[in-house]
Amino acid sequence: MKKEPGVSQRYGLKRAILSLGPSGFPFESFFARVLEYYGFKTTTGNKIRGKRIIHEVDIVAIKDKKWMIECKYHNEAGTITKLHPAMYTYARFLDLGKHHFDSPWLVTNTRCSEDAIEYAKGVGLRVTAWKFPKDENLEKLIEEKKLYPITILKNLSERVLNEIYQLKIVVAKDLLDFSPSELAKKTSLNEKDAVKVLEEVKIISA
Amino acid sequence: MKKEPGVSQRYGLKRAILSLGPSGFPFESFFARVLEYYGFKTTTGNKIRGKRIIHEVDIVAIKDKKWMIECKYHNEAGTITKLHPAMYTYARFLDLGKHHFDSPWLVTNTRCSEDAIEYAKGVGLRVTAWKFPKDENLEKLIEEKKLYPITILKNLSERVLNEIYQLKIVVAKDLLDFSPSELAKKTSLNEKDAVKVLEEVKIISA
Numbered sequence: 001m002k003k004e005p006g007v008s009q010r011y012g013l014k015r016a017i018l019s020l021g022p023s024g025f026p027f028e029s030f031f032a033r034v035l036e037y038y039g040f041k042t043t044t045g046n047k048i049r050g051k052r053i054i055h056e057v058d059i060v061a062i063k064d065k066k067w068m069i070e071c072k073y074h075n076e077a078g079t080i081t082k083l084h085p086a087m088y089t090y091a092r093f094l095d096l097g098k099h100h101f102d103s104p105w106l107v108t109n110t111r112c113s114e115d116a117i118e119y120a121k122g123v124g125l126r127v128t129a130w131k132f133p134k135d136e137n138l139e140k141l142i143e144e145k146k147l148y149p150i151t152i153l154k155n156l157s158e159r160v161l162n163e164i165y166q167l168k169i170v171v172a173k174d175l176l177d178f179s180p181s182e183l184a185k186k187t188s189l190n191e192k193d194a195v196k197v198l199e200e201v202k203i204i205s206a
Numbered sequence: 207m208k209k210e211p212g213v214s215q216r217y218g219l220k221r222a223i224l225s226l227g228p229s230g231f232p233f234e235s236f237f238a239r240v241l242e243y244y245g246f247k248t249t250t251g252n253k254i255r256g257k258r259i260i261h262e263v264d265i266v267a268i269k270d271k272k273w274m275i276e277c278k279y280h281n282e283a284g285t286i287t288k289l290h291p292a293m294y295t296y297a298r299f300l301d302l303g304k305h306h307f308d309s310p311w312l313v314t315n316t317r318c319s320e321d322a323i324e325y326a327k328g329v330g331l332r333v334t335a336w337k338f339p340k341d342e343n344l345e346k347l348i349e350e351k352k353l354y355p356i357t358i359l360k361n362l363s364e365r366v367l368n369e370i371y372q373l374k375i376v377v378a379k380d381l382l383d384f385s386p387s388e389l390a391k392k393t394s395l396n397e398k399d400a401v402k403v404l405e406e407v408k409i410i411s412a
Contacts, residue, residue, distance in 0.1 A: 052328035053289070053321040083259070084294045087301075091293035094300075095325065115259040119301065122258035 013142060014077070014130070016152035017109045020170075021075030023151060023161055028058040028071040030170045031107050031138075034147050035061050037171075050095035057096075065102035067126070068093050072108040081108040081129060086116040090123045109138060146205045148172045153200055163187040173205045219348060220283070220336070222358035223315045226376075227281030229357060229367055234264040234277040236376045237313050237344075240353050241267050243377075256301035263302075271308035273332070274299050278314040287314040287335065292322040296329045315344060352411045354378045359406055369393040379411045 020027050032042040046057040059069035070089040072081050086106055093104035105126040112120075112129040120127045131137050142148065150156075150164050150172050167186060169175060175183065180194040189197060226233050238248040252263040265275035276295040278287050292312055299310035311332040318326075318335040326333045337343050348354065356362070356370050356378050373392055375381060381389065381404060389400040 050325070050328070052324045084290065087294035087297035088290045091297040091300075091329075094297075095293075095328070118258045119256070122256070122301065123297075 012152055013139065013148060016149050017138075018075055018077055019151045020149055021073060023158060023165075025149070025151065025161075025165050025170055026071075027073040027109060028069075030149050031069075031071060032059045032061070033171045033174070034141055034145075035059070035063075037145050037147055038141070039063050040067075048096055048100060050092070050097070053095075055092050055096060057092075059107075060101075061105070066100075067103055067105045068096060068101040069105045069107055072106060072110075074108070074110045079110050080113055081106075081110050081116060082113045083116045083119055086112075086120050086125060086127070090120075090125050093125075107138070146173060148204055150175070152204065153197060156197065160187055160189055172201050175201045176205065218358055219345065219354060222355050223344075224281055224283055225357045226355055227279060229364060229371075231355070231357065231367075231371050231376055232277075233279040233315060234275075236355050237275075237277060238265045238267070239377045239380070240347055240351075241265070241269075243351050243353055244347070245269050246273075254302055254306060256298070256303070259301075261298050261302060263298075265313075266307075267311070272306075273309055273311045274302060274307040275311045275313055278312060278316075280314070280316045285316050286319055287312075287316050287322060288319045289322045289325055292318075292326050292331060292333070296326075296331050299331075313344070352379060354410055356381070358410065359403060362403065366393055366395055378407050381407050382411065 020030060028044050032044050035042050040061040040063040042059055042061045044059050046060050047054050048057050057068055058071040061067040061069055070085065070092065072085045074081070089104050089106045093101060103124065103126060105128070106120065107128045110130055112127055112132055117127060117132065128136065128138055131139060148171070150161060150170055153172055164175070164187060175198060178186070180191055180198055183189060183194040183198065184191040226236055234250050238250050241248050246267040246269040248265055248267045250265050252266050253260050254263050263274055264277040267273040267275055276291065276298065278291045280287070295310050295312045299307060309330065309332060311334070312326065313334045316336055318333055318338055323333060323338065334342065334344055337345060354377070356367060356376055359378055370381070370393060384392070386397055386400040386404055389395060389404065390397040395403065
């Protein structure tokens, strides 16, 4: 019976990721943290000079090689990431030049159109989308290590979510670094509610 | 005094182009026709195979060299064409390969952001936008030869505009190939109104 809430929470993953956006928690912070759990070193919000202009690179991720990651975030369910983001991600990679990055990588919280995926294969652009590729897709990367975003937690007010995000926490599991009293001290939760929140985090992260 | 209506019509150019969209007259048909007046051979709505996918190329234009033209149309005033379309236009050009086209070209009815223009310079992407470049910008190309879109004509119902568009006419000046009686025969205009319309076209095209 103890598993029940965890299961139902996990069903809410897609919705929780969709609600990162409206809450103002950037998807790139979330995905960068997911990558860290997989052994990447990451930085977000990078500004890097290309041939003539400064590009914003959502995530720079290093593990064996250096990846230029573009995050394409949609906060409406049912949206699909089409060809254009794949093309401009590749063009940005080219403009930054081989001396900056080894490979380009497009990450999105939605599905990808078939031509976007085919194009990406052709130019060597790695794509991580919802349910694509079969392995190591966004859902699996999260589920595998239970890296649910804080927006999956129930009964948290927007105010508390924001306070947690101010602590640089966007993956729920990371809350387990705090004791209930620490969490209560750093947010507007009282200690009793902090206990409940951490209990919920333990269940979904188990 | 006879010039007056012409002048006021021409002030409406930006609005007329903006209203191509909602009326369902594609901007690419309009711009292709403008190019023909400048000696280009054009085809619109092309589907061309790239390395792994079929690309839709808005206009193929040939004059000395073969251009791959991407039309970025906005139907809201005040919108600006940013970096992404410049990047994906260039990526599409690369994917189609040098054996298909000599050069890429981005055409838009709005202004372009500075980084889009800088990027385009860097990769050799020609840009024609509203008021950019200083010469041969969209406005000048139109004004120079008075190639106003049919949507600039006053008092034409949507029905008649559609009938005219069915005749493959999107540049008002091309209506002058018809006599009033021919125009009345091919549209729901009566002959008296057809005379008025052609008179208006003559004034703005003079």
